[in-house]
Amino acid sequence: MKKSVLLGALAATTMIAGFASAGTLDDIKARGELICGSNNGLTGFGAPDADGNYQGFDVSLCKAIAAAVFGDQSKVKYVPTTGETRFTALASGEVDVLVRNSTWTFSRDNDLKFDFVAVNYYDGQGFMVKKDLGVSSAKELDGATVCIQTGTTTELNLADFFKTNGIAYTPVTVADDAEAQRQYEAGACDAFTTDASGLASTRAAMADPTAHIILPEIISKEPLGPVVRHGDNNWGDIVRWVHFALVIAEEKGITQANLAEVIAKSEADEAADPEVKRLLGIGDNDMGVMMGLDKMWARNAIAANGNYGEIFEANIGTSTPIGLARGLNALWTQGGLQYAPPVR
């Protein structure tokens, strides 16, 4: 009797495992919520606020995806991941999409069997040091002790940078940003290195941000973006186009505030911008169906937290403590790299 129960359970798990690979979108719809791999403590990008709700630039993209799928941005479960656990969590199916400032690299794309579907932040690796150290360039860091987060591309860039410049350093590999920050503040390392955006975020969370400077050298390209498992192209397309919808919305001047107004105007006006009509599903435009969503997908995504520019300014922009300028992340029309293909 017991054996047959065991075998039955085995058979059941195998069958569930079989269903699980049917399609990420179907799974998410059946489950009723999106599971989003998030950062566990990077202020401005992904961190729980005082009430325990996840907030941030990356988190807003998760919310927009949930809004596009369900029409409700709150249907997201956030799974905090560290630099070490994030890819395992994604590969094992524990999370549907990983939006955790992860760098798009060749080997992650090909060897780890992931798809980086978009770049929502163009970044580069930098160094932060205490002001009283009297260092003004990363090349003066000969012999320094440097804190790095393990399991990241920064670890490899750091080794390459010091090697090409012929200078030495002592690495201190820490598990996450919070521990890195503690060690850096305690003086256990002279410099802390990670993506420049991460440095700005860490600095903003410190007791006295003005006592620390971010060195001018950017030693690598770090295109950060949402990641999905390789093989489910439909789900990859959904994540990609939600990001693009937010970028197009900024380009067309559609904001959270004027969304209803734009919809009303486009519905009334025959001559209104046809791309806006296609994006927002006005009239008989029904682009969402092509990827298994309804025609309101982009409206819902924009209504969640606004367009790309709004999300940027609200979480990490110059008016926030993190104070990042748009820089490379401005729209292509304003000298940046954020460029969305047309909705057609």
Next chain:
Amino acid sequence: MTLASDTPKDSFRLSMLIYDTRYRSYTIQFIVLGLVMLFFMWLVNNTITNLADRGKDIGFGFLWSRAGYDIDQQLIPYTNDSTHFRALLIGLLNTFAVAIAACFLATVIGVTVGILRLSNNWLVARLMTVYVEVFRNVPLLLWIILTYVIFSETRPVPKDYKVTDEMIAAGQAPKATMALWDTVAVTNRSTNLPAPLLDRPLGGFDFLSIPINLSVLATLAVIIGSVWFNRRLLKRAKAIQEATGDRPTTWWKSLLILFVPVILLLTAMGLHWEYPVLKGFNFQGGYSIAHSFTALTIAISLYSASYVAESVRAGILAISKGQSEAAYALGLRPNRTMNLVVLPQALRVIVPPMISQYLNITKNTTLGTAISYLDLKGTLGGITLNQTGRELECMMLMMLIYLVISLMISTVLNVYNTSVKLKER
């Protein structure tokens, strides 16, 4: 009697496999074995299928590709151009370094504490009880983090050791000074010790890409030789004493034999010390021992010593009181009673639990992850796993290595246990 001879002739029928008590247990064992094997086959098959579904294979080729990352503590040469396999070796040696140091310290502290806990001195015995209970009853991870934080938060930063010209002019002393006549500096990052340097070293060679230093080997050989000669000298003295009753004076000969050859060799090779000096951000020169190593070793030693102490106490208490009373009656002092009578007998009770203590110490070194100590878990199971994305391979390899280490330790100690066991003839 007639009934017994009536038993039917042994003709084997299939149903006997279940109903005959002679065969039943074999049948059950056979079926269970089959089921267990089926389960494992299913497990392996399931893993391979699922990996194949995700387009992944199982392979260990990644071990020979360039690692690309740096490791702060390396006992054999390593750069970021070395392979992942080399990084694995570095991690393994770092594991051994902590495990050996901690096993040694835990034994010394544990035996001392265990004996002192049985002391007749009320204060000493109570103090040792407090030590054992406090360390045994708080999780090891907390001790490790606490020790590390104490080092990194209370020691001065390297910059505090700096003496500038203005400070000399103003007659100011630096915030921190080096200990032991300016030879040792304990900063909040590492302990910096002087390192021996040779003017005329004997050179060396690489064995399996591990550098072998001939000067160190020569020094070790001379020391071992001296100790051997000294033992022969003492043996002869003993023989003379037993034959004639007069023991020849040996102390100055022992000193000569033990120290003169080594000193001569080291002087010939031109030994001098390289002292750590503050240069730029950190102390340069000498040996720099990161606090992650020191803290991990200290915490594991103190924690495990409390268990060792209890084993030792149990072993001593297991020896009947009559033994020590008999020794006292013969006029032996308490010290010699312990060393000559009680401890040798207690060893056979103490050694078996010590085996599992040493195994625990070795396995507990993986907790170094919490304070960024790059042992095997940190290199193979941490950075390599992450950079290559080979979770399954790295985990299996790591488990295999720990299994082999543990089995080796228990084999060695079991051999030792057999040698101290009560000999029954």
